Amino acid sequence: xxxxGFFDYEDxxxxxxxxxxxxEIIGKVVQWKGMxxxxxxxxxxxxxxxxxxxxxxxxxxxxxxxxxxMYGLSDEQTQxxxxxxxxxxxxLGLGPEDRVPDQKxxxxxxxxxxxxxxxxxxxxxxxxxxxxxxxxxxxxQMIDASFIEVPRQRNTKDENDQIKNGVTPEEWExxxxxxxxxxxxxxxxxxNDQNYYGVCTGK
Numbered sequence: 001x002x003x004x005g006f007f008d009y010e011d012x013x014x015x016x017x018x019x020x021x022x023x024e025i026i027g028k029v030v031q032w033k034g035m036x037x038x039x040x041x042x043x044x045x046x047x048x049x050x051x052x053x054x055x056x057x058x059x060x061x062x063x064x065x066x067x068x069x070m071y072g073l074s075d076e077q078t079q080x081x082x083x084x085x086x087x088x089x090x091x092l093g094l095g096p097e098d099r100v101p102d103q104k105x106x107x108x109x110x111x112x113x114x115x116x117x118x119x120x121x122x123x124x125x126x127x128x129x130x131x132x133x134x135x136x137x138x139x140x141q142m143i144d145a146s147f148i149e150v151p152r153q154r155n156t157k158d159e160n161d162q163i164k165n166g167v168t169p170e171e172w173e174x175x176x177x178x179x180x181x182x183x184x185x186x187x188x189x190x191x192n193d194q195n196y197y198g199v200c201t202g203k
Contacts, residue, residue: 012086023091026066029133032059035125042116056101060092061109062122064101067091069123075103 017024039058067088068078082088082100094100101109113119130136158169 013090016087016090021087021090023067023087025135026130027091029135030126030129032063035059035062035122038118038122038125039113042112042118056105056109057093058109060094061101061106062113063092064106065110065113065119066126068106075106078106079103 036059039062043055043058064078064082067073067081068075071081073081079100079102082092082094089096089098110119113122
Protein backbone atom coordinates (compact mmCIF):
# COMPACT_ATOMS: atom_id res chain seq x y z
CA UNK A 1 0.00 0.00 0.00
CA UNK A 2 1.29 3.44 -0.89
CA UNK A 3 1.62 6.27 1.59
CA UNK A 4 -1.36 8.62 1.70
CA GLY A 5 -0.65 12.00 0.09
CA PHE A 6 -1.72 15.44 1.27
CA PHE A 7 -4.50 15.80 -1.29
CA ASP A 8 -5.81 12.30 -0.51
CA TYR A 9 -5.87 13.28 3.15
CA GLU A 10 -7.81 16.46 2.41
CA ASP A 11 -10.25 14.57 0.18
CA UNK A 12 -11.00 12.12 2.99
CA UNK A 13 -11.56 14.95 5.46
CA UNK A 14 -13.94 16.62 3.02
CA UNK A 15 -15.91 13.39 2.69
CA UNK A 16 -16.09 13.08 6.48
CA UNK A 17 -17.35 16.66 6.69
CA UNK A 18 -20.12 15.91 4.19
CA UNK A 19 -21.16 12.89 6.26
CA UNK A 20 -21.31 15.03 9.41
CA UNK A 21 -18.30 15.16 11.72
CA UNK A 22 -19.43 16.23 15.22
CA UNK A 23 -15.86 17.06 16.24
CA GLU A 24 -15.67 19.60 13.43
CA ILE A 25 -18.68 21.39 14.94
CA ILE A 26 -17.14 21.38 18.42
CA GLY A 27 -13.91 22.74 17.00
CA LYS A 28 -15.76 25.71 15.53
CA VAL A 29 -18.18 26.64 18.34
CA VAL A 30 -15.73 26.46 21.27
CA GLN A 31 -13.42 29.44 21.74
CA TRP A 32 -10.26 27.49 22.49
CA LYS A 33 -7.92 30.49 22.38
CA GLY A 34 -9.86 32.14 25.17
CA MET A 35 -9.15 29.11 27.37
CA UNK A 36 -5.39 29.19 26.80
CA UNK A 37 -4.50 31.29 29.86
CA UNK A 38 -6.40 28.94 32.20
CA UNK A 39 -4.91 25.84 30.56
CA UNK A 40 -1.31 27.10 30.59
CA UNK A 41 -1.22 28.54 34.12
CA UNK A 42 -0.25 25.27 35.90
CA UNK A 43 2.67 24.87 33.46
CA UNK A 44 3.96 28.47 33.58
CA UNK A 45 7.10 27.63 35.61
CA UNK A 46 7.79 24.26 34.07
CA UNK A 47 9.90 24.97 30.97
CA UNK A 48 13.13 26.80 31.84
CA UNK A 49 15.30 25.64 28.94
CA UNK A 50 14.96 25.56 25.18
CA UNK A 51 16.96 22.33 25.02
CA UNK A 52 15.32 19.12 23.88
CA UNK A 53 11.99 18.51 22.18
CA UNK A 54 9.41 21.26 22.82
CA UNK A 55 6.22 20.27 24.67
CA UNK A 56 2.93 19.78 22.87
CA UNK A 57 0.66 22.81 22.66
CA UNK A 58 -1.35 22.90 25.88
CA UNK A 59 -4.63 23.85 24.22
CA UNK A 60 -4.22 20.87 21.90
CA UNK A 61 -3.58 18.66 24.93
CA UNK A 62 -6.79 19.84 26.57
CA UNK A 63 -8.60 18.89 23.36
CA UNK A 64 -7.10 15.42 23.85
CA UNK A 65 -8.80 15.27 27.27
CA UNK A 66 -12.08 16.32 25.64
CA UNK A 67 -11.78 13.40 23.21
CA UNK A 68 -10.89 11.04 26.03
CA UNK A 69 -13.90 12.13 28.07
CA MET A 70 -16.41 12.10 25.20
CA TYR A 71 -15.44 8.63 24.02
CA GLY A 72 -14.58 7.00 27.37
CA LEU A 73 -11.00 6.17 26.36
CA SER A 74 -8.03 5.08 28.45
CA ASP A 75 -4.73 6.91 27.93
CA GLU A 76 -3.43 4.07 25.76
CA GLN A 77 -6.59 3.95 23.63
CA THR A 78 -6.54 7.73 23.28
CA GLN A 79 -3.06 7.57 21.77
CA UNK A 80 -4.14 4.73 19.45
CA UNK A 81 -7.27 6.50 18.24
CA UNK A 82 -5.44 9.75 17.53
CA UNK A 83 -2.97 7.79 15.41
CA UNK A 84 -5.80 5.93 13.70
CA UNK A 85 -8.59 8.46 13.12
CA UNK A 86 -8.63 11.32 10.62
CA UNK A 87 -11.34 13.17 12.54
CA UNK A 88 -9.37 13.09 15.79
CA UNK A 89 -6.29 14.50 14.08
CA UNK A 90 -8.27 17.30 12.44
CA UNK A 91 -9.95 18.18 15.74
CA LEU A 92 -6.50 18.46 17.36
CA GLY A 93 -5.01 20.42 14.47
CA LEU A 94 -2.54 17.65 13.64
CA GLY A 95 -1.51 16.76 10.10
CA PRO A 96 -0.79 13.22 8.88
CA GLU A 97 2.93 13.60 9.57
CA ASP A 98 2.73 15.36 12.95
CA ARG A 99 3.79 13.53 16.09
CA VAL A 100 1.10 12.41 18.52
CA PRO A 101 1.24 12.59 22.34
CA ASP A 102 1.81 9.18 23.88
CA GLN A 103 -0.15 7.75 26.80
CA LYS A 104 2.40 8.90 29.41
CA UNK A 105 2.29 12.47 28.09
CA UNK A 106 -1.53 12.44 28.25
CA UNK A 107 -1.47 11.10 31.82
CA UNK A 108 1.09 13.67 33.00
CA UNK A 109 -0.83 16.54 31.42
CA UNK A 110 -4.14 15.52 32.98
CA UNK A 111 -2.58 14.94 36.41
CA UNK A 112 -0.98 18.38 36.33
CA UNK A 113 -4.38 19.98 35.70
CA UNK A 114 -6.02 17.83 38.38
CA UNK A 115 -3.39 18.78 40.97
CA UNK A 116 -3.82 22.45 40.11
CA UNK A 117 -7.60 22.17 40.47
CA UNK A 118 -8.05 23.37 36.89
CA UNK A 119 -9.78 20.43 35.19
CA UNK A 120 -13.30 21.12 36.44
CA UNK A 121 -13.04 24.82 35.61
CA UNK A 122 -11.94 24.03 32.05
CA UNK A 123 -14.71 21.51 31.43
CA UNK A 124 -17.26 23.92 32.92
CA UNK A 125 -16.12 26.56 30.39
CA UNK A 126 -16.22 23.95 27.61
CA UNK A 127 -19.73 22.82 28.54
CA UNK A 128 -21.06 26.38 28.85
CA UNK A 129 -19.79 27.32 25.41
CA UNK A 130 -21.42 24.24 23.88
CA UNK A 131 -24.70 24.97 25.64
CA UNK A 132 -24.62 28.63 24.62
CA UNK A 133 -24.21 27.49 21.00
CA UNK A 134 -27.16 25.11 21.41
CA UNK A 135 -25.23 21.82 21.49
CA UNK A 136 -24.47 19.00 23.87
CA UNK A 137 -21.68 16.41 23.71
CA UNK A 138 -23.11 13.04 24.74
CA UNK A 139 -20.56 10.78 26.39
CA UNK A 140 -20.31 7.20 25.18
CA GLN A 141 -18.16 4.50 23.66
CA MET A 142 -16.43 4.79 20.29
CA ILE A 143 -19.47 3.38 18.49
CA ASP A 144 -22.15 5.51 20.11
CA ALA A 145 -20.74 8.78 21.38
CA SER A 146 -22.81 11.50 19.78
CA PHE A 147 -23.20 15.23 19.49
CA ILE A 148 -26.70 16.68 19.53
CA GLU A 149 -28.52 19.97 19.52
CA VAL A 150 -30.28 20.60 22.81
CA PRO A 151 -32.64 23.24 24.20
CA ARG A 152 -30.68 26.10 25.72
CA GLN A 153 -30.59 26.06 29.50
CA ARG A 154 -32.05 29.19 31.10
CA ASN A 155 -31.59 28.22 34.72
CA THR A 156 -31.46 30.58 37.68
CA LYS A 157 -28.51 30.41 40.09
CA ASP A 158 -30.77 28.76 42.68
CA GLU A 159 -31.86 26.13 40.13
CA ASN A 160 -28.25 25.38 39.19
CA ASP A 161 -27.31 25.03 42.87
CA GLN A 162 -30.14 22.54 43.38
CA ILE A 163 -29.07 20.53 40.30
CA LYS A 164 -25.47 20.35 41.57
CA ASN A 165 -26.81 18.94 44.84
CA GLY A 166 -28.79 16.29 42.97
CA VAL A 167 -32.15 17.96 43.57
CA THR A 168 -34.66 18.63 40.80
CA PRO A 169 -36.25 22.10 41.27
CA GLU A 170 -39.85 21.81 42.51
CA GLU A 171 -41.14 24.08 39.73
CA TRP A 172 -39.75 21.67 37.13
CA GLU A 173 -41.37 18.68 38.84
CA UNK A 174 -44.73 20.45 38.57
CA UNK A 175 -44.17 21.22 34.89
CA UNK A 176 -43.32 17.99 32.96
CA UNK A 177 -42.97 19.84 29.65
CA UNK A 178 -40.32 22.11 31.12
CA UNK A 179 -38.55 19.22 32.88
CA UNK A 180 -38.14 17.35 29.57
CA UNK A 181 -36.16 20.29 28.19
CA UNK A 182 -33.68 20.32 31.07
CA UNK A 183 -30.45 18.31 31.30
CA UNK A 184 -29.70 17.44 34.91
CA UNK A 185 -27.43 14.43 34.28
CA UNK A 186 -24.00 16.05 33.85
CA UNK A 187 -21.74 14.86 36.67
CA UNK A 188 -18.06 14.43 37.54
CA UNK A 189 -17.03 10.81 38.03
CA UNK A 190 -13.80 8.98 38.85
CA UNK A 191 -12.87 5.71 37.15
CA ASN A 192 -9.55 3.88 37.46
CA ASP A 193 -8.09 6.89 39.29
CA GLN A 194 -8.96 9.13 36.34
CA ASN A 195 -11.39 12.05 36.46
CA TYR A 196 -14.13 12.18 33.83
CA TYR A 197 -16.90 14.66 33.20
CA GLY A 198 -20.16 13.44 31.68
CA VAL A 199 -21.29 16.49 29.72
CA CYS A 200 -24.63 14.89 28.85
CA THR A 201 -24.39 11.24 29.71
CA GLY A 202 -26.31 9.02 27.29
CA LYS A 203 -28.31 6.03 28.46
